[in-house]
Amino acid sequence: MNLQSGIPLLYQQYKALFRKNLLLSWRNRRATILQLFASFFFIFLIFAIQEAIESRYASYTSYKTVSDPRPLFSPAIPRCEDKHFVKLPCFDFVWSGNDSARIRSIVDAIRANNPGRPIPSEKVKPFETKANVDAYLFDNAMHVPGALHFFERNATVLSYGIQTNSTPLGKRGIYEDPTFKFQIPLQLAAEREIARSLLGVPNFSWDVSLKEFAHPAVEIFSAMDTIGPTFFLAAAMFGFVLQFGSLVAEKELKLRQAMSMMGLYDSAYWLSWLTWEGILTLLSSLFIVLFGMMFQFDFFLNNSFAVVFLVFFLFQLNMLGLAFMMSAFISKASSSTTVGFFVFIIGFLTQLVTAFGFPYADGISSLYRAIWSLFPPNLLAEALSLLAGATSTPQDIGISWSRRAECAPNDEECVITIDDIYKWLVATFFVWFVLAIYFDNIVPNVSGVRKSVFYFLKPGYWTGRGGDKVKEGSICSCFGSIPSLELTTPDDEDVLEEENRVKQQTREGMEDPNIAVQIRGLVKTYPGSTNIGCCCKCKKTSPYHALKGLWVDLAKDQLFCLLGPNGAGKTTAINCLTGITPVTGGDALIYGCSIRSSVGMSNIRKFIGVCPQFDILWDALSGKEHLQLFATLKGLPPSSIKSVVEKSLAEVRLTEAAKIRAGSYSGGMKRRLSVAIALIGDPKLVILDEPTTGMDPITRRHVWDIIEDAKKGRAIILTTHSMEEADILSDRIGIMAKGRLRCIGTSIRLKSRFGTGFIANVSFAGSNGQTPPVRDVVDDTTHHEDVKKFFKQHLDVVPKEENKSFLTFVIPHDKEVLLSKFFTELQDREREFGISDIQLGLATLEEVFLNIARQAELETAAAEGRLVSLTLTTSGASVEIPVGARFVGIPGTETAENPRGVMVEVYWEQDDTGALCISGHSEETPLVYYPVPIRIRNEKAAGRRPVLGAERAPLKHQVTGKQAEEESIL
């Protein structure tokens, strides 16, 4: 099938990812609706707050348009209790000048002549001097609204002064203007009575009327200007958190890695997110303006629609860029809310600073402005302030599109215009977006892989030849060299032969057309983390050699099964082949393309299919949508995708569940879908990492059929922990342990070489599932003994298992030559022994696996010189012996009879974690070999030395040739 490539593939991938983003948003409707309509809630809140504030100051005429102001005739000094801030007990006013009788009479007249309400004498407080009044006010500021100070200069000159609290206050919807409410009435009263006193006419008419200006309503408090920036920032945070969460989740769940393995272009990935989120941002900005108009805010009605819309759109787009950038540093999607909260709090604080004029004011360096403007919430706060200022009165015409580059109305300082804010927002968006891509490349991904900090300076990056080189470890890690690995010659003859063959082919540059994958000495060392801890100290974890030189040829049309205990290096090998992790040494050619070259790797991605160890699926997408997406990413022609997907679904029996979301699939269904994804697009190499985990036996067998069929025309690498699966499916098996290939060959060859031997099952008459008649039981027992004797005599073996109906013998390989004659004779005597059936088979693959694992563990323990305590059952003495040692001399047991002391055979087994531990030991027997000193722990045995002997005692557990060799060395 011809796959798309280049620009058409990029476009195809972009469309598929855009559709995926759309589907995810649609499936996650609640969050999308919140992202789009959150602004309604916040605009409603702004509206409610504006209304509440306006009603609080309802009596204040500044809020109203006053065209015909009402005059106020001779206002009276109000009761102090009516003042908003006064605490009881209170005085209507206090005064100084008490030492003058004339002034005392003036104050008396003020009290008596107060219009409509004579003031009781106890409601005024006299003082002698102004300083006395100040001292009183200092302690009792809230108990009096004002003070009068009189000075009698001479008989014809009296001067006076007034002190009032000028804070305007509102209380329960009534606004108190201190000038009108108190200061002028007090002033009028003082002047009236001074004039009367000077004129000597007590009834002198002194009528004064007051009238405010005719004026338009003034917006004294603008909720849009004051709380708008915070509320619109909060509204934008929904989009921020959702976008941030989506990007981090795709990274965390390795979805992006899976897509990259299928040949995804990074540019298609970013563009698809950018356009989809751009559309959501556009709609959400449109709704902000429409809701604002709906609530009749002058801000939205009087400023140009386009001007306001663009402010919100560019701001939200900027927040998107910020989310893209920050997602590179976060690896857990669950952190997105916390990150969003921090961004909001920081935005809130910097907006507060902006509201106080920093740095968009005269006299502040433009450098500060540039730095401040990098953070989008600050630009939003300034833009809203300009737009709110431009519509603060109904007469203000706001900012029109054509005047966006001019100073905003009512903005005297004019250090920045709306047009400047647009330019800043566009520029900072590009800064964030470019940084997002940069950090995405240099910050280690989920596999700990990253590009170099200056990757973009390498010509290879731009030409596509070599720019994909990746490193491991964090950017801030300290430098430390990775210890080189000593490559050893394999002990196993088959592995050695394979290695030599591949080496020879490599030397001669020979390309075998039947080989799909040639692994040439693959080495992988995880560098270990070397991070800077506290006090600038490097905290180091040591490097780990996960692959220690793999040399293997994998043939076309064959399934190669990679087995090995946990941590053997199987997944590492697969990750190296798929380019997920960079190799440390060696190389591998996949259909002639090197995994070390970026061009080779991008070619390889076109013809491999991978089923990873863990299902990498979107919960919200159906099985069909997954297959469509991956088929498109692979570059299948659009016309063929529908039929390929349907066929693929049918193959893995998911047609019925095609439209159900993968999140609702059972574990087995998810694995089947992962297998289908790996096989889509007819890949020439399929890598299946434990594909049948979690499947029931029926489904497993079905998947085996699929894999068996898939062998035709392609190579398959399978890793599994099911020996049955390996036995059934594989053409060749390689067993790895501790990063090395331990054995390789067909299943039969491995069993014959590494199994315990042949298994002989002897069934007796009446054993075919039925209980033998009681009278036969005695005979059976006799027969059992005869058969046992027969086996012992001829093959020197005893039964491994026995019951009334069966005897099972394990016959070592070295008896193979005797078997033919032995079984012929046994068959001849079947009647005599009461035998109904004889079955002869090879040991199981599981046994082979366990032997190899045990051997690897033994080697490691020996190499590391690990010690373990052996407690002797007879004496209770405890000696420390090397892990894996078989014959151990017991120190301090030398006697005349046994001049070298005694020894025991130690039996080993592997625990659940695969580690070797002592399962028991044999009886003590005389030591016949020169002792090797080792340390003793038990006090009883202090000063004595155990020894390791080389003479063989009867085997309790069967060991492989390699192990036996090791033991004899010990």
Ligand SMILES: Nc1ncnc2c1ncn2[C@@H]1O[C@H](COP(=O)(O)OP(=O)(O)OP(=O)(O)O)[C@@H](O)[C@H]1O
């Ligand atoms: N990123 C890493 N950094 C350091 N060590 C790692 C890293 N990935 C794997 N390892 C180590 O490399 C060794 C091989 O791991 P790998 O996952 O390849 O084993 P495996 O054979 O696939 O095991 P399993 O059967 O459990 O999947 C393990 O000891 C593991 O701890």
